[in-house]
Amino acid sequence: xxxxxxxxxxxxxxxxxxxxxxxxxxxxxxxxxxxxxxxxxxxxxxxxxxxxxxxxxxxxxxxxxxxxxxxxxxxxxxxxxxxxxxxxxxxxxxxxxxxxxxxxxxxxxxxxxxxxxxxxxxxxxxxxxxxxxxxxxxxxxxxxxxxxxxxxxxxxxxxxxxxxxxxxxxxxxxxxxxxxxxxxxxxxxxxxxxxxxxxxxxxxxxxxxxxxxxxxxxxxxxxxxxxxxxxxxxxxxxxxxxxxxxxxxxxxxxxxxxxxxxxxxxxxxxxxxxxxxxxxxxxxxxxxxxxxxxxxxxxxxxxxxxxxxxxxxxxxxxxxxxxxxxxxxxxxxxxxxxxxxxxxxxxxxxxxxxxxxxxxxxxxxxxxxxxxxxxxxxx
Amino acid sequence: xxxxxxxxxxxxxxxxxxxxxxxxxxxxxxxxxxxxxxxxxxxxxxxxxxxxxxxxxxxxxxxxxxxxxxxxxxxxxxxxxxxxxxxxxxxxxxxxxxxxxxxxxxxxxxxxxxxxxxxxxxxxxxxxxxxxxxxxxxxxxxxxxxxxxxxxxxxxxxxxxxxxxxxxxxxxxxxxxxxxxxxxxxxxxxxxxxxxxxxxxxxxxxxxxxxxxxxxxxxxxxxxxxxxxxxxxxxxxxxxxxxxxxxxxxxxxxxxxxxxx
Ligand SMILES: Cc1cc2nc3c(=O)[nH]c(=O)nc-3n(C[C@H](O)[C@H](O)[C@H](O)COP(=O)(O)OP(=O)(O)OC[C@H]3O[C@@H](n4cnc5c(N)ncnc54)[C@H](O)[C@@H]3O)c2cc1C
Numbered sequence: 001x002x003x004x005x006x007x008x009x010x011x012x013x014x015x016x017x018x019x020x021x022x023x024x025x026x027x028x029x030x031x032x033x034x035x036x037x038x039x040x041x042x043x044x045x046x047x048x049x050x051x052x053x054x055x056x057x058x059x060x061x062x063x064x065x066x067x068x069x070x071x072x073x074x075x076x077x078x079x080x081x082x083x084x085x086x087x088x089x090x091x092x093x094x095x096x097x098x099x100x101x102x103x104x105x106x107x108x109x110x111x112x113x114x115x116x117x118x119x120x121x122x123x124x125x126x127x128x129x130x131x132x133x134x135x136x137x138x139x140x141x142x143x144x145x146x147x148x149x150x151x152x153x154x155x156x157x158x159x160x161x162x163x164x165x166x167x168x169x170x171x172x173x174x175x176x177x178x179x180x181x182x183x184x185x186x187x188x189x190x191x192x193x194x195x196x197x198x199x200x201x202x203x204x205x206x207x208x209x210x211x212x213x214x215x216x217x218x219x220x221x222x223x224x225x226x227x228x229x230x231x232x233x234x235x236x237x238x239x240x241x242x243x244x245x246x247x248x249x250x251x252x253x254x255x256x257x258x259x260x261x262x263x264x265x266x267x268x269x270x271x272x273x274x275x276x277x278x279x280x281x282x283x284x285x286x287x288x289x290x291x292x293x294x295x296x297x298x299x300x301x302x303x304x305x306x307x308x309x310x311x312x313x314x315x316x317x318x319x320x321x322x323x324x325x326x327x328x329x330x331x332x333x334x335x336x337x338x339x340x341x342x343x344x345x346x347x348x349x350x351x352x353x354x355x356x357x358x359x360x361x362x363x364x365x366x367x368x369x370x371x372x373x374x375x376x377x378x379x
Numbered sequence: 380x381x382x383x384x385x386x387x388x389x390x391x392x393x394x395x396x397x398x399x400x401x402x403x404x405x406x407x408x409x410x411x412x413x414x415x416x417x418x419x420x421x422x423x424x425x426x427x428x429x430x431x432x433x434x435x436x437x438x439x440x441x442x443x444x445x446x447x448x449x450x451x452x453x454x455x456x457x458x459x460x461x462x463x464x465x466x467x468x469x470x471x472x473x474x475x476x477x478x479x480x481x482x483x484x485x486x487x488x489x490x491x492x493x494x495x496x497x498x499x500x501x502x503x504x505x506x507x508x509x510x511x512x513x514x515x516x517x518x519x520x521x522x523x524x525x526x527x528x529x530x531x532x533x534x535x536x537x538x539x540x541x542x543x544x545x546x547x548x549x550x551x552x553x554x555x556x557x558x559x560x561x562x563x564x565x566x567x568x569x570x571x572x573x574x575x576x577x578x579x580x581x582x583x584x585x586x587x588x589x590x591x592x593x594x595x596x597x598x599x600x601x602x603x604x605x606x607x608x609x610x611x612x613x614x615x616x617x618x619x620x621x622x623x624x625x626x627x628x629x630x631x632x633x634x635x636x637x638x639x640x
Binding site: 053062 | 447450451454565566567568569570571572573574575576
């Protein structure tokens, strides 16, 4: 039995494995090589309900839970971490804050099409001068009648250009510090809003990561998410949940690499025996599998706590911190056990090792996770 | 239009293990799946429903464990899932099974019954046509395509190894379909959650069907399994890519080699 699983989670996992094998895995190498956004996979995810898993049916969702969503990111990332982050950026960073903090009108107008997968979502907090220290927002929003006018820029925004709806943090009152930051729902076709060129990345190369530019972008007050001055709080809460998604992506990458390695060492022969016959191989695999399983337990626990409305911030940070380190370590070992073939793009572990690194960086670097965990201990 | 799809939960293995003593299958430790031909039957019925006004009912006879297969049917989009399950049904052969299913179907009174061609654990291909016989309905086996001509007529493609027939058949009727005919849809995520949270698998036992003791289980099963065994693995065959004349020579040579000639 897996932690917190009900019967539906096992059946969901079975369906996701089937979907991943047929629809996601065949594209993984190509979208990485060509740095191509997997637009057709987004359409397929929409058709089976993967883009709205944890949201109630009345808001266009599938009536599932966070654990179900986590399973989707995990299973899909086993084959393709790019597709995993498209899903997690959309679900936990855009749909989720609208679901948690949005007004009924905002939910009807934005969450319904997002959860149905008719629209794709993104989340924009990071700026050139506001990375780990996200409080130093330089994007400004100035009140003007029934609107706010946004000016500034964001950097490294996942799903940029492909998203229809963006959650954007901007400073509405600098004198208030973090309490002067407000979250806005911005539509992708608003005049004055534009998307910069695609970032050239080490991994998750099929995903779109771009700068966002705001030049006198007029956003109606009706699109303020939560209240004026609540943006930083909303961003931090959103990232708490988002981290579970990244932990799931990391677990998926690690499991994918482990599975590839188990297959490979049984086939590859040296010194007249398969690599699997060497005790070093066996011990490495044992360590890898143990760490992957430990990471998955932390992951499912964090999702379980979130689903059961228990505090989960520290558990989410632990899951992300540990799972991303395990993803790095396991993919590194996977390449080592493949030898030269592992370093070649002929085998997927090369891509998986490049993909793993980002999980230690975005939605709070590993250092930030340690800050969150220790803050809970020392409070 | 009311469509019943007969569904069987089978062990997911190409190498069925047999209990040498009892001659029955060992199910423990083997993952269960919906029989592949039946999955295509479900897809065929659901795609009729996509285009027309139709009610799709999945029907299965099996142990209570088959509940999970019925939930899968619900998650794929069937309107009702009926599991016919009773201890007294155990040990049924194809005759007893088809009799029982036909009684259940008679109560549902559908316009169309779709069965998979055969189940991968038994490979008899008998149950579908037998149901049609019990119900005195027309049936077409080995169907690779179904077109709804109108409320009362279907045109179906009966496939053979090297050709096919297009057959017009009046409803109500029974078809057995091949897994090659389509690729079954994925369960929908929301369908999976609602299959467990508010989905209902109706369980019918013999009190619903009123079969007599002599029609049930081992007693009602004329087939007696004498011996079951797993086929030994044959060595790979050898291909001679030669002209017919040359081929005749090769065959004669080989037959002589084996002292058959
Ligand atoms: C592919 C990709 C996708 C992304 N997607 C999004 C997105 O969709 N939306 C979004 O808003 N952002 C996104 N980001 C941004 C990402 O969240 C940031 O890059 C991350 O938070 C780190 O910020 P930074 O890059 O400015 O690094 P910096 O903050 O400059 O950090 C550099 C290093 O210093 C360390 N450091 C910084 N401060 C401290 C401290 N006080 N104590 C100890 N160590 C410290 C960091 O841990 C790190 O190791 C994405 C980034 C990438 C690369």
